[in-house]
Amino acid sequence: MIGPVCPVARANQPCPDRPYPATVTILGVGDRPVAQAHSDAHGQFRVDLPAGTYTLVPLSPDKYPRPPQPQSVTVAATGYVSVTLTYDSGIR
Numbered sequence: 001m002i003g004p005v006c007p008v009a010r011a012n013q014p015c016p017d018r019p020y021p022a023t024v025t026i027l028g029v030g031d032r033p034v035a036q037a038h039s040d041a042h043g044q045f046r047v048d049l050p051a052g053t054y055t056l057v058p059l060s061p062d063k064y065p066r067p068p069q070p071q072s073v074t075v076a077a078t079g080y081v082s083v084t085l086t087y088d089s090g091i092r
Contacts, residue, residue: 001043002065002087019043020065020087027055027070051077056085064090 003017019042026047028034034054037045053074058067065087073081 001084002089004089004091007091017086022067022085022087023059024085025057025059027057028052031055046080049075051075056083058085058087060087064088066090 001017002020005018006015009015022039024037026035035047037047039045055070055072057070060067068085
């Protein structure tokens with residue numbers, strides 16, 4: 001996601017964050033890269049990983065949008081983990 005996306009927020013005119021196509025590096029044991037994900041136009045991505053703990057490192061092509069801090073996630077033996085990463089657009 002990316003936000004804020006409106007230069008002026010008003011109480012009666014909501015301006016929710018929007019999907020953002022981004023690149024995320026996934027680090028495994030010893031902070032070694034194990035995968036890189038590219039979200040689609042809807043801001044979604046899916047990576048098949050073995051069970052374990054990983055660090056998601058959101059990337060940005062420039063100073064803005066500013067990526068969020070790296071985030072630790074634990075993947076179980078079955079299923080997927082849902083994660084929301086919100087980039088700062090720099091709009092104030």
